[in-house]
Amino acid sequence: MKKIIIAIDGFSSCGKSTMAKALARNIGYLYFDSGAMYRAVALYCMQNGIIEGEKIDTYALRSKIEDIHITFEADQETKNSITFLNGVNVEHEIRSLEVSRLVSQVAALDFVREAMVEQQRRMGKSKGIVMDGRDIGTTVFPDAEMKVFVTASAEVRAKRRYDELTARGDNADYNDILENVLQRDHIDQTREVSPLKKADDAMLLDNSDLTREEQMDWLIEEFNKITAEC
Ligand code: DC
Numbered sequence: 001m002k003k004i005i006i007a008i009d010g011f012s013s014c015g016k017s018t019m020a021k022a023l024a025r026n027i028g029y030l031y032f033d034s035g036a037m038y039r040a041v042a043l044y045c046m047q048n049g050i051i052e053g054e055k056i057d058t059y060a061l062r063s064k065i066e067d068i069h070i071t072f073e074a075d076q077e078t079k080n081s082i083t084f085l086n087g088v089n090v091e092h093e094i095r096s097l098e099v100s101r102l103v104s105q106v107a108a109l110d111f112v113r114e115a116m117v118e119q120q121r122r123m124g125k126s127k128g129i130v131m132d133g134r135d136i137g138t139t140v141f142p143d144a145e146m147k148v149f150v151t152a153s154a155e156v157r158a159k160r161r162y163d164e165l166t167a168r169g170d171n172a173d174y175n176d177i178l179e180n181v182l183q184r185d186h187i188d189q190t191r192e193v194s195p196l197k198k199a200d201d202a203m204l205l206d207n208s209d210l211t212r213e214e215q216m217d218w219l220i221e222e223f224n225k226i227t228a229e230c
Contacts, residue, residue, distance in 0.1 A: 002230045003029075003128035005143075006223070007136035009196070010150030012184050013157035015207060015215075019150070020132040021081065022212070023219050027130075032123050034133030034140070036083040037070045037116050038107040039094035044068055044085060045106065046098065056105050065115050072123075097165075097172075100180055104187040107134075113193050134188055137199035146226050147202035148219070154181050156208050 006029065008020045017033055024031035041061075045051050050060045071084045082091045093099065106112055113135075120140045123129060131140070137147035158178035165172040188196040198204065203222065207215055 001227055003126070004145035004227060004230060005124050005127050005141045006130040006146045006148070007141050007144040007199075007202075008130065008132040008148045008150060009134055009137050009198070009202065010132075010148075010205075011152070011157065011181075011196070012188070013161040013181055014150050014152040015160060015212075016132040016150050019207075019212070019215060019219070020130045022216060023223070024130040025079070026216065026220060027223060028128075030123075030129045031081050032072060032120065032129055032131040033081060033083065034116065034120055034131055034136060035103075036072075036091075036094055037119065038112070039099050039103050040070045040083055040085040040090055041068055041112055041116070042099050042102040042106045043090055043094050045102065051102070054101075056102070056109070058109060061106075061109070062111050065111055068115070070116075070119060095168075096170075097176075097180070100184075104184050104191075108187060108191040108193065110193045134196040135194040137202050138197065139194045142199070145230060146223060147199050148205050148222075149198040149202040150205045150207060152206060152208040154178065154185065157181050 006023065008016050010016050017035070021031050045056055045061060048064070050057045050064070069086050072081045073084060074080070075082050082089055083094060084090065117140050120131065124131065124141055133140070137144055137149070155178065158174060158181045161177050161181065162172050162174045205215070
């Protein structure tokens, strides 16, 4: 069967990654988390003093951008995708609230996006991938055969993020998280470069009231329809 590219875009914390990962596993495709790449760049800034107060030192980051290489590897045991920043496993650090606070600023920089999009297109060269993010169906792979735009209410998304952080033992405050979710929605939708928006040919999926199983059944059905036509 011909392999395709599956682009999954949508708001933060609406379960895109979990869904994209599970879909990739079910259909034997590789999974790529493009948000993890922007998070890794934000972490790089934190680790290398490329921040002034709460602001990114854009000039310094621009001079270093070609030195930032992000790769993914599957965990031997869990088979989950692990993010590497210049060869170092950063999967845990990039999920912290500090990184979440900084990442929208980083993702709004045109030169950062150009560098990441280039790395993302290389990952999709042989097709057979599921990639999730904000601009995958609009900018990274405008010709992707299957595009899904996912959404859910801000409250549902904040609760999911809260559960995720507390489950891994982090301190979390629901109201802080809700504020962060709303703030990121605003920045993501209003930034000049590749703002978050549904591609015209993407299917809309509001998963506020869907179970994971219902969602997966729907995705597999759509995938089967599309690949049967290819
Ligand atoms: O999906 P996430 O929360 O891990 O994404 C982190 C940030 O990166 C979020 O603020 C949006 C941004 N992002 C982006 O601008 N483009 C992408 N393709 C993926 C994420």
